[in-house]
Amino acid sequence: MQAQPSYVQEFAAATVVLATGDTLRGPLVLHHNEDIIRLTMPNQTVRTFTPVAVEYFTVQGEVNNNLTENQPYHEIQPHPTDLSMRQIGYSLSRGYSYTSQENHKRALPLWLTRLDTLHLKVFRTYRWNPRQANSNFTSPVFFEQLSHGPVYLLLRQELGKREVREYSNAGTYNQVTRTYRPVKDMLYLGTPKGQVVPLPNPRKNLLSFYHAKSRQIEQYARQNKLDFNNTWDLTLLVNYANSLITAEAD
Numbered sequence: 001m002q003a004q005p006s007y008v009q010e011f012a013a014a015t016v017v018l019a020t021g022d023t024l025r026g027p028l029v030l031h032h033n034e035d036i037i038r039l040t041m042p043n044q045t046v047r048t049f050t051p052v053a054v055e056y057f058t059v060q061g062e063v064n065n066n067l068t069e070n071q072p073y074h075e076i077q078p079h080p081t082d083l084s085m086r087q088i089g090y091s092l093s094r095g096y097s098y099t100s101q102e103n104h105k106r107a108l109p110l111w112l113t114r115l116d117t118l119h120l121k122v123f124r125t126y127r128w129n130p131r132q133a134n135s136n137f138t139s140p141v142f143f144e145q146l147s148h149g150p151v152y153l154l155l156r157q158e159l160g161k162r163e164v165r166e167y168s169n170a171g172t173y174n175q176v177t178r179t180y181r182p183v184k185d186m187l188y189l190g191t192p193k194g195q196v197v198p199l200p201n202p203r204k205n206l207l208s209f210y211h212a213k214s215r216q217i218e219q220y221a222r223q224n225k226l227d228f229n230n231t232w233d234l235t236l237l238v239n240y241a242n243s244l245i246t247a248e249a250d
Helices: 085-093 101-106 202-209 211-223 231-249
Strands: 008-018 023-025 028-031 036-040 046-049 054-065 121-128 139-145 152-159 162-167 173-180 183-190 196-198
Touching (some): 121 152, 121 183, 121 196, 183 202, 183 231, 196 202, 202 211, 211 231
Antiparallel strands (some): 036 046, 121 139
């Protein structure tokens, strides 16, 4: 069986807080699928860490990723989830061709390949079974923290896989099937006790988790036109839900 390709990001600066309490700094490479980080030390040696040795780490200044190696298709307009046949046709109508390497590079979707050089990202270690959500057999894995606490909205990313038939310049199908690899977002809640709650249906799962505050959360979403299926809108909703719990505790 062919191994699942890994999503890899490189960052110019990172701070890694180990389970021992030690703090290390330097450029970092994150291998999402393998849950491994490689930190370049001041003496240029590279140290490798797995989640069991890390409490949390922060990264900033993305300098490279391997998305361009896994994006054979392109589009002109950004799309929040995936690349559709309609969008492929739209890009071709604007004069872009799969047979032109120059146009292919120029037309790579920015929303897929743009490097995030500004935002500070936080990754935390939780115990989890990525392949079997309800399993009692868990191991430490990395999650990106998206929201404020005490309950965190967490994110894991990996390269997905989709096969689509290729268009010719005339707008008709060729017989060639090629692979498109979008980044797949998987969302969770992380509790103060270290539990991980998957959110396959964000609206249903979030309202169930915050059952006592579900009406207020839905009202807040309507008033602010927030979409439960949009990751950044969901971050705002989790922050709001946490604020309700915190205010009640005070």
